[in-house]
Amino acid sequence: MGWRNWGYEVSLSIDVKRRIGATQLNVQFTVAIGETVAIVGPNGAGKTSLLRVVAGLISADEGRISWDGMVWDDASSGEFSPPEQRPLAYVFQDYALIEHLTVGDNVAFGLRARGVRRRRARERAQEVLDVVGGSDLVERMPSSLSGGEAQTVAIARALATEPTVMLFDEPFAALDASARAHARRLFSSMRSLSMARLIVTHDAVEALTLADRIVVVESGSVVQIGTPSEVLATPRSHFVAEILGLNPxxxxxxxxxxxxxxxxxxxxxxxxxxxxxxxxxxxxxxxxxxERPEGSPxxxxxxxxxxxxxxxxxxxxxxxxxxxxxxxxxxxxxxxxxxxxxxxxxxxxxxxxxxxxxx
Amino acid sequence: MSRQQRHDARVPIALAVLGWLAVAFFVLPIMALVLRVPWSSLSDVITDDATTEALTLSVFTSVITTVLAIVLGVPLAWLLARSNIPGRQFIRALCTLSMVLPPVVAGVALLASLGRRGVVGEILDDWFGVRLPFTMPAVVIAQLFVAMPFLVLTVESGFARSAGTVEEAARTLGASPWYVFTRVTLPATQPAIVAGAVLTWARALGEFGATITFAGNFPGTTRTLPIATYLALESDIDDALLISMVMVVISVVILVALRGRWVGAIGGMR
The missing domain is CATH 2.40.50.100 (RNA polymerase II/Efflux pump adaptor protein, barrel-sandwich hybrid domain)
Structure with missing residues (x-):
């Protein structure tokens, strides 16, 4: 779109209300292209529900979501794009790999769904797996993967369709130390991609290290938005106060x-x-x-x-x-x-x- | 093995006696069948035209029934498992009623609806000159009516189990609901569909009551193997024994092929 070059910032604009069970989700913020925003908050704050609204897996009760001027969801006008029509990718907490498909076919799935020919989709899947460090996984079945490998595959699958918005739900929760290190490297390398990234986490350390901005959510509402240093400098909630004690x-x-x-x-x-x-x-x-502990020099x-x-x-x-x-x-x-x-x-x-x- | 384990493994005497009585109850008739079958005339009966005709008809109609059951039953199972249609429980009860209905009653109900004087049958006859009763399609209809619920219930629980974030993930990757259904949901449900299809086929192959009521007993067109067995009883008991043996073998093959899979497949049934 031409007017991108005229000083408008391309961004994901979120301003929604949605009731989920006992939680009333009520959030407003934007994510610019190239930016990583971490949504932090205690369990049950509505963080995952927020991702699901953005992805179009559930609709907003009120408000609207738009990307680069295109409306994804507008409760007042009734406009709603289903998930497959939004240029986004969603990395689920449990990775959600398709069990009966090989890793290669999982990564190629998004392209095949968009009508890309099998051979081309497979080539592209291999390329993306090479980039994320999963080259040798292509023939494996999801059930044989470790947690870290499954996440690598899930990220490759998400990247293969070249999304402009990427959503991550607790990307580090289930990983061991070495898999975390690999995942962190992966996230650092993704920073150069021109997409908006939204990461849900209850881990303040991950939020501080990965995000350009942090959105603190409690009981469905935003209590603070700011850069990691701003949030650390002036915490506005008990949860953020906990972050303060992290000893940077x-x-x-x-x-x-x-x-x-x-x-x-x-x-x-x-x-x-x-x-x-x-x-x-x-x-x-x-x-x-x-006393000086034994055995750990x-x-x-x-x-x-x-x-x-x-x-x-x-x-x-x-x-x-x-x-x-x-x-x-x-x-x-x-x-x-x-x-x-x-x-x-x-x-x-x-x-x-x-x-x-x-x- | 420790004393404790030996003690725990012991079954109360009364339960053991009754349990073994039940085993005998099931084993005895099959053993008797095997003992009484005149194996010497096996080749005569197997190659007998009337028997081959009935066997061919049974296999042919039951396979057609199974295919139709998949085509209609899988969508029905999906409606029951995934949609929010009102009165879902009631619809499920209606669609599986024929499982517990006496087969003869099922046949009478089919006559009342699709018979020449039936609610729909009359229209078919008047407008198109189509008369279903006592034809081969009537055999398939009778089998489908009583056998399809086995597939529906098995596949429904399969759909209920395969639901999860995987389908949502597929949507976010750009797949339409139909693409998700064919590429993600169906493959995940395949074991349940196979199990349901085998059960349906076995039930269709053994169908007697609804078939003889709605489709009658015409050699070559509606006289299936179970009906032939029953008729043979009146003329030649040896023939009946032999044909029965054929069906026992088929049933055992099915049981072995399934290896208890269907128990697992419908285990998640609510």
């Missing part, structure tokens, strides 16, 4: 060695180049010990307890030098430490629990 750390990455000034940590598999990075350590992934350090906050059945402990981070332990675990303020403790964290992203 600036440092230098070289291979799997992360230098943080006063000390360094070893990080697990990642797809990030050497240089300035932001590392995130979840409060719950740090353990505290009275990496990522163990001696530190002090600066502050203790007991609430909601959990104990939040602020650690001192050399790494001033907040950690969260169970009350029983904390009592077993038998430590006092300014007392010494040993802290440890698994390499695979540290998430790095380019700064």
């Amino acid at each position: 750390l600036s440092g230098q990455l070289r291979g799997d060695e992360l230098s943080l000034g006063a000390m360094s940590l070893t990080v697990g598999a990642h797809g990030v180049d050497d240089g300035e990075v932001i590392a995130i350590v979840r409060p719950r992934s740090v353990s505290l010990h009275r 990496r990522n163990v350090w001696r530190t002090t307890v600066e502050a203790v906050d007991r609430s909601d059945g959990r104990v939040r402990v602020q650690l001192g030098a050399p790494l001033p981070i907040a950690v969260e332990v169970t009350p029983a675990g904390f009592d077993a430490l038998a430590t006092e303020l300014d007392g010494d403790v040993w802290a440890s964290v698994k390499a695979s629990e540290i998430v790095v992203q380019p700064a």
